[in-house]
Amino acid sequence: MSINFVSIIAKPKITITTNPFLVSSPLLFFSNKTKTKPSILTAFSSMSYDKELAAAKKAASLAARLCQKVQKAILQSDVQSKSDKSPVTVADYGSQALVSYVLQRELPSELFSLVAEEDSEDLRKDGAQETQERITKLVNDILASDGSYSDSILSTDDVVKAIDCGKSEGGSRGRHWVLDPIDGTKGFLRGDQYAIALALLDEGTVVLGVLACPNLPITSIAGGGSHHSLPGEVGCLFFSVAGGGTYMHSLDSSSAVKVQVSSIDNPEEASFFESYEAAHSMHDLSSSIAKKLGVKAPPVRIDSQAKYGALSRGDGVIYLRFPHKGYREKIWDHAAGYIVVAEAGGVVTDAAGNPLDFSKGRYLDLDTGIIVTNQKLMPSLLKAVRESIEEKISSL
Ligand SMILES: Nc1ncnc2c1ncn2[C@@H]1O[C@H](COP(=O)(O)O)[C@@H](OP(=O)(O)O)[C@H]1O
Ligand SMILES: [Mg+2]
């Protein structure tokens, strides 16, 4: 296998030190006169998720470290094919085990429910003992390098169990963590973009999101075109809590800056993101939409929810995703990216303009595709999407 490695030399450039989300949240105000119930958003934005945020950031950062280590020197035996023919690597499993374990250690008093992409079925098959051991060593090495939980060394059984905690069905009641341990596994294998995407659902609403993007440049990738490897300092961590905005810092530092989506309202100046993999999204449909809107720049094709992260800081202003017929989107492919963009002032809907509903279990039920942009461009984007879809249908 030939792999193009991106150099991973992340030195923090950002100097503004803020402590977002440590500011005490406003108290809820109930008016006895009007008996008005607070809106769901007001209720969530008044809640504190400080502990959960700190735990999620720690978990995602350690998982990113594990993935970086594997990506630097991946072995043929580290990659397997799942029953749906999609790839999975020891880093996907290791990342899921780490995040699951760290969240449980950091939040011992909370009920733990995790909706995550991977499970241990293939790892329990005959002949998989070596892979189990490799994953376990990776997890233990990362924990040891961090100095956390030095009291406990995980066994292969602990690691398999931590992976299998991710079997929750999620839903509209209670709290559920939502994890994609490596989003963009194909990008990861190419040496390109990938993300560790972790979100928290509370009563069916995404209230917190952390997106670690180990290969995403710290500075803008605007106008980057379709790139395999990217120069300069890389490694970003985006995080958001409902009502608190979106922040980003380098994976090597904790000095965060607040980010905002682009305020461009002229589609001619807009650029758009889409999947690198043509099998994941209909590129012909996005190009027809871009043409209708008058977008001049070529699409920026990158893997994973790094697209949401890049859009949240204004590197591009539109993200279009139109899976081929029959594909069902999973909540872990969008939950963290969704809140990162929404809290940076962006809008995420399905192709018909409906909000995404993360409360229905492991899948998102949606109309045709997912579109993301800023508030100003959404009406014209929706119109272009509608027209292009109609034209595509009538041409069939
Ligand atoms: N046929 C398909 N259509 C749409 N998405 C697909 C797909 N096959 C796989 N995917 C999803 O696309 C994700 C990657 O998205 P992107 O194209 O933005 O990089 C994959 O996440 P994983 O890599 O976590 O499996 C996978 O869930
Ligand atoms: Mg996958």
Ligand SMILES: [Mg+2]
């Ligand atoms: Mg994914």
Ligand SMILES: [Mg+2]
């Ligand atoms: Mg994945």
